Amino acid sequence: MKNLKKIGFVVFMLGIVLFIGNIFMGEYKFDGDKIRSHFDSTPDVFDKGDSIASGFIDAVQQYEATNSAPTTNIVTFNAALPQIIDRHNHNVSDALAATEGLSSDDVQSVVSGANQESGIVYSEEVIRGALGDNENKVKMLVDNTSWMYTDQRDFADVAEFESTLQSKVDELNGSVGTQYHISKEKWSLLDINKAMVESGAKTSTWLWFFLTFGLIIIGSVIYNGTNYKILGEAGIKNDGIYHESATNRGWVAWIVLLFLVGFYVALYFFPQYIANAVLLVDPVSEGLSGNPASQWFLYGFIYCVAMSVMAIRMYIKYRHNRYQIFRTTVVLFFQIAFAFIIPELLVRFNMPYYDFKNAWPLDYDFFFTYNIESLIDNGTLGIFMLVWGIILTLIIVPIMVYFFGKRWYCSWVCGCGGLAETLGDPYRQLSNKKMWAWKLERYLIYSVLVFAVIMTGLVLYTFFTGSGSLFGIDTYYISVVYGFLIGSIFSGVIGTGFYPIFGNRTWCRFGCPLAAYMGIVQRFKSRFRITTNGGQCISCGNCSTYCEQGIDVRAYAQKGQNIVRSSCVGCGVCSAVCPRGVLKLENGPEENRFGNEGPIVLGNDGFELNK
Ligand code: SF4
Ligand code: SF4
CATH class of the missing domain: 1.10.10 (Arc Repressor Mutant, subunit A)
Known part of the structure; x- marks a missing residue:
């Protein structure tokens, strides 16, 4: 069985190597026929597309006349592309200004x-x-x-x-002539890359889909599946976790970090460089929405694959624990159905792309002008989505947190939480339990919440008044800064890219404004608590070690004090790993929710004597 596990690992790594290699393969060429078919979707009619295509071909020729360097690989092609687009746009403006200016x-x-x-x-x-x-x-x-x-x-x-x-x-x-201009936005550069590359991902898409995603999935299933036998009887098996380079910040962890961070940087900022990877999922995207894939579709697809194969690992590891089995299934369902398939199907039927479970302020662009206008323009369904989004944040989220704690969202519904609880589970012990980390957590997460509220207020001010600034603050600029710092760098690059070093809930613990909002409700008005049977505690520390939110669970358990913490996402793993059955996640009456406070209270500011 161990040999089979090794085979699974080799197959998985082969898929990863081919996935990375595929990105750099193929020949890039500014080919006249490809340019025409990319820019001119109606070849039988002489229209704007013909003008753009012939203008772009002229710009390519002008560029090639003055630059002898080849443009045939991914790097040289993308170095030349923005210059050619600039030349094209400049030519168009010059020509049209004479007649139409x-x-x-x-x-x-x-x-x-x-x-x-x-x-x-x-x-x-x-x-x-x-x-x-x-x-x-x-x-x-x-x-x-x-x-x-x-x-x-x-x-x-x-x-x-x-x-x-x-x-x-x-x-x-x-x-003049902007209608004939070619955009230099990331989506446009990606589309041109996809159109001009000649690669296996384009000509033999399904074969390369199998060689990459297929091998990764098969390898992962074998690798994780063999644990069923290798780990023996059902029960928590975390032996050796601190001796593995991958799970204790060793060199393997740093390589995984480089891969994840590199992927996120490409995804958010340079998607044109992963055109071959996006081509691999074009058929899946066309099957769902009817459109070719974007980098975001690729991301959604990889997200679902990663969660699914790592859910197998969760099912085996926690097969004795019904809470974990049920929770993993539900969070997987919400990701695949609500975050991935339903929004794509909505687009197929000419409805707005919408994730019904994504609540503001996590869904930070929900109140952006373009989103509100697009929903309103889509008639009754769009208005329903707008109203649903507001009700979700203002009514459903707090009520559910009151009854069940924020676990209902963070550990059962949210995509970020879903990835953390599946792909991120091997890294949960890396969360920092120090007091300074707890302090940093509170400063950071509530600052992000305040930032999100102010940014949204400014954006709504612009929507209702038409004015682009308030007190001299440019509302568009603030929303761009938020999107870059919080939406891309914090939640993506650091939040997920740093799983192998900072643990799996970095974003949820330090950055998510929705978690901050729910945390306030959970701390002050909720029926949720983790009760402790302190007399049974043997102070082994498993609970604290595996708390992904860095909560020192043992400190509460030793005193028999209930755990009521705004940051607890109710993952239930502290309870699962406790060898003495000390901890229990419960919803109950608010009275006596904090339980036995004892002579020493673990409060927000440290340890206090209970007078
Ligand atoms: S205290 Fe327990 S349930 Fe809460 S986040 Fe930590 S491990 Fe999960
Ligand atoms: S895992 Fe259980 S026994 Fe060990 S310290 Fe935590 S509460 Fe106590």
Whole structure:
């Protein structure tokens, strides 16, 4: 059986190596046919797509005429791509400004029309009088300079009027033709990479899907499955966990960290470099939503695969414990059905992409203008989703926390918690139990909550008033900063990437604003507690060791004191690993919830004498 486990490990590693290798394989080429088919979805009709495609081909030729370096691998191709897009966009603006922009003669006509005996008069009538025969030019000025109309403001003299108009016209001429521009956003770069690469992932997708995901899944199932026999009788088997390099911050842990962090950095900031990996899941994405995959679909797919194969490990490890079996099944169901499949199917039926269980402020962009507008634009269902999101946060979340503690979300429903409880389970002992970590936890998590509330307030202010700033603070800028620092770096790169070093709940413990919100309810108004039968405790410390939230459970157990902590996610592992049955997760009456406080109380600020 041990040999079979080794075979499983080799198969898994082969899949990982091929997955990484696949990313760098293939030939990249700015090929005319591929450019046309990527930008022109209607080859039988001469339209905007044809213009963009031929403009891009010209830009490629101009680039190649002045740069002799090859652009055939992932690095050189992506070094050239933004420059070619810039060249294309510049060419388009130059060409169209001559015919569709506003010339200096046009500006002079408008200025002389506005310069009347009574002073400067600027209105739609004046614009039409000056440019009447060219509806495009009239529309351009009417749409973009109505704020200059003299029924709303004055100009000191003709020079001020002319310079204000000229600077606006310069800006408009620069943006002429944006409809023919190619975006340099990450999604656009990824799409162009997917279109231009010639690789196994593209030509033999299912074969490479098997060689990567297939081998990873088969290897993991064999590796985890053999534990059923190797570990022997049902029961907690954590022997040797501190002697393994992978689970005690050794060199294996650092390699896993590098892999995870590298993946998250590519996913969030450079998705164009993982085009081959995204191509692997195109057929799955097309089967679900009808669209090719994005990097986020790849992420969702990997997330579900990782949780599923590691759930097998959980089922075997905790097979004697019904709470863990049931909890693992439920959290897996919510991830696969609610976070992955249902949103994709909604898109297939032209409905908004929506994860019904994702609650604000974890779902920090829920109140962003584009999201609210998109939901409202989608009619009754969209409005229902909007209302559901608000009810979920304001009513359902606190009520459920009152009855069951925040475990109902953190350990049973949430995707972040789901990954932590499956993929992250081998790392749970790495959580820091020191007092300074507890202090840092409280400073950080509530700061993030305050940041999320302020950021959302500012975004909503913009939504309702149309003003982009409040007290001089740019609301869009704040939302971008939050998205970068909290949404990407903290929750993704550090939260998951650092599992092998900081433990599996770094994000949930130190950063998640929803956990902070639920933690306040759990601490002050909830029926949940972990009761302790202190007389049975032998102070072995297993509970504290395996508490992923860094709670010193033993300190409570030794005193027979109930554990009522805002950070407890109710994973139940402290209870599972206790050899004496001391700990029990319970929901009960609020009275006497803290139980026996004893002579020494473990409080928020340290140990106190109970007077
Ligand atoms: S105290 Fe127990 S139930 Fe709570 S987070 Fe720690 S291990 Fe999980
Ligand atoms: S695992 Fe059980 S016996 Fe060991 S210290 Fe914790 S409560 Fe006490």
